[in-house]
Amino acid sequence: MKHFYFVAFLISICCNPLIAQVTINELDADTPSTDDQEFIELLTTPETSLDGYVLVLFNGSSSGGDSSYFAFDLDGLVADVNGIVLIGSNNVVPVPDFILFDNTIQNGADAIAIYQGDEQDFPEGTLATTANLVDALVYDTNDSDDTNLLNLLGETAQINEGGNGASSSNSIQLNSTGGYDVTTPTPGQLNDGSGVVFNFIGASASQTAYNEGEEIIINFTTTTAVTNTTEFTFTLDNAGFNSADFTGETSVTIAAGASTGQTTITLIDDQDDEGDEELKITFGEMPEGFKRANDNVIIRIIDNDFTTASYGTPLAPTYDQVESTQPDGYYDSIDTLADDALVQALQDIIADPSIVRAQTYSDIIDILKEADQSPLNSNQVWLVYTEQQRPKLDFQTSGGSNEGLWNREHTYPRSRGGFNDIEYDQVADGIDIFTTTKADSLRHANSDAHALRAADGPENSSRSNQDYGEYSGPTGNQGSFYGDVARSIFFLTIRYNGLDVVSGNPANTTVGALGDLDILLDWHRNDPPDDYEMNRNNVIYNWQFNRNPFIDMPDLVEYIWGTNVGEQWTNPLGVEDNKLSDMTIYPNPSSGAITITAPQETGKVFLFDTLGREVYKDNFQSGSPIIHNLPSGVYIVKVMTSATATTRKLIVR
Incomplete structure (x- = not known):
């Protein structure tokens, strides 16, 4: 299709005043390292709304089938004085008008397109089409032409951003002849260097984390010296962090001829254990001629009023300091039973639909922050497998397995258990809102806190869906989690119909069977429940109204899988x-x-x-x-x- 540059835009608008012409002005699909500077730049009439348009990204790979993988409405976005709307990752300078997650834009052979319509018109997997198409760009990074994708979008040329590392320093830019140049990226400004040239301002501090009571010097820097004395305002509020947590000026003045300014913020040591917090440096309205080089700069505030537990970590366990909170008579019904009758009676307790509650997968984040709280620091969680603590704030909110973040680890892998989350699972609605559940509610295993642990993101990926024994933790670990994960697996196989634990290593594609039972039995015997695990059991009971009986009475394992199979179980004395x-x-x-x-x-x-x-x-x-x-x-x-x-x-x- 024909591409219009800026002058052509004005002609188009004069001819059709009811709708603004929009074109793809620049694309940077591949940026260095983690793809955290990729962007799409659109061009239209200056200061014009993009209401009624949708941007769609198409996957040209064999698995993608030339279909959509991402779409979002452009409603609410307004072009700047140069007619530019910038969409990209948070690290793009200037700050985009719409922020994408890092690595959203695929490298190619793929396409981006603008349509008149709504994102609901392009659910994931929608085949590329020319219906209501406004503009499209088919591109690659040294890939073969996708002739089918070109035909579907009515395009004749696939533009190569470069390859072998070159694409990471290039962008594809529309030129005045309607063709494309591949050159140094120019986000936020016209490709030919014309128009208003903005002065960018950014904020920074010398550290990414400070303790309560310390001072933070926030520096503000412009790209070029300001011609007139200029004042910028900003806020620091973010979630629980507000004006009660600091003193200092939330504005900065840069003198004429200068390019820097600073202000000092003093953090208040309130002596309350409110947990670590994060302030966010967010710019107010920009003076004319300025744009934000960065924004929403996060700085960690370490709460020095954290508490420690009376019991030890899994690496230095203590015993008999944390008492079970099970109600009187909780396990009475299993007394003197054996074999299948014992298993059924246990399931009747821990899967009782009139008592037991299922929470959402998002609720699990809050449950783990409590259940896996580090005994050494109430503001951190203790990580399974890597046997270390990590700040509660460092929970992974995006895809992948980012270094330094923790996420939710299913001890019984989801792919092996056959349970996945649904849309409802994405809502954290709290302890008092729950779903009725029973033994056949296998989907609820996805959000059963007895089966989930706080884990290091990359290590969680390394574990993948392996059987235990195939996976025994990272090199050099001390095995402090062995008994914990064994008892978690044992619980699940009793709690839910359709799950089993077996000897040996079934294929990793096997659903409903996890190994290795013999190794898990050894782990259970050699790593008995400690105070940390008992506290965890108590916390989860408070949310779900069921307990892991193999923590309360570890010898039960022997009567179901071990040396006492076939014998009658006798409840221990009170x-x-x-x-x-x-x-x-x-x-x-x-x-x-x-x-x-x-x-x-x-x-x-x-x-x-x-x-x-x-x-x-x-x-x-x-x-x-x-x-x-x-x-x-x-x-x-x-x-x-x-x-x-x-x-x-x-x-x-």
Whole structure:
């Protein structure tokens, strides 16, 4: 189709005053590294609204089928004094009129097109068409011509932005003859250098994070020196951060002949544990002749009033400090049962549709911030697999697996479980709004907090949908999550019909079966539930009204998958009854041997180090010494008898 440049625009408008002609003026589809500077520039009559137009991006690959992959209305966008509307990534200078996520625009062979219409006219997968087409550009980065896409859009030429790295420093620009030049990008200005040349202003600080009580010097810089003394205003408000959190001027004056100015903001140390926050430097209305070089600059404010928990991290676990919040009689119905009857009774408890609640996948973010809160810092979450903490604020909100961000990890991969989210899942509606759920509600496994953990984004991608054993965490990890993920898998297979855990490694395309059961059993036995996991169980119970029974009563695992299959389960004694058992371990501290006394006379004893690794196990006879010869340190003693299962801390000197 014919391309009009600026003069032709005026002629078109005179002839058809009811609608403004819009053309694609410049495209930068491939920018350095992370594609965070790509843009589309449109040209129309100066200061004209683009209401009634839609911009559509088409995928020319074999999988894309010359169909739409992204569309958005141009309603509300108004061209500047040069007739330009800029659409692009946040790092484009000047700031685009419409912000795209990084890496939105594909490299080619692809196309962008302007239509009269609405984005609803182009749902994903809509074949390219000339119906209501205003302008189109078919392009590539050293790719073969997509003749079908050219024909569908009525175009005769596919424009090459460059290849082998050249495209990252080029853009495709419409010239005055209606053809295209491939040259240095000129976002926000006319391609021939004419028109009003704007002065860009940007804001910056020397750090990306500050502590409460510190000062922030915000520097403002223009591209060229200002001709007259000029004042710029800005705001810092962002979510919970507001004027109560700082003092200082929210305006800056740049003197005539200068190109810089600054202001000092003092952060108030309010001594409240309100969590880390982020201020946002946002420009007010721009004076005539200026545009924003950047905007919405985020600076992290570290709350120094964070709290720590009384219990340890999974790397330094503690035991018996956090009590279960299960109601009295919660597990009464499983007592004396075995085999299928035991499994069914457990499912009747944890999938009871009259009690159990399903939350949305977006609610999971808030649940994990509470359930996976780091014991070392209330403003951070503890990450599974990588065994580290990370600020709660650093949650990943876009696609991919960005370094330094955390996201939601399904311990039972979604592709292996056959459950996915729906539109409703994208709404975080809080603890008091929920959905009824039952054992057959497999889709709700997508947002079951017992099955989700805070995880490092890239590590989550590395885990992918592998069986455990195939995946055992990153190199050098200490395995502090082994028992946790095992009990999560065990819970899911009882909670939902259609999920199973099996021995070995079924194909990664297998739906409804995850391995490896034998490895998960070992992980469960060698990494018993600690206080961190019990607290997590309590938090999730508060949201979902169900608990993971294998955290509350870890020995249950043996009666369903392990060494006690076929035997009747006996519920452990209550807290008060357990106190009456008079089980003792002495001496404590110990130096090579301990003695256990218990009314049951015999049982089994297990010793674990602080990393959850089993270092000793044997049968015991009440009153007879147990020679362990362990090195000095702190250990956890687990004593199992026919009536009780008890854990105690042991100090070895």
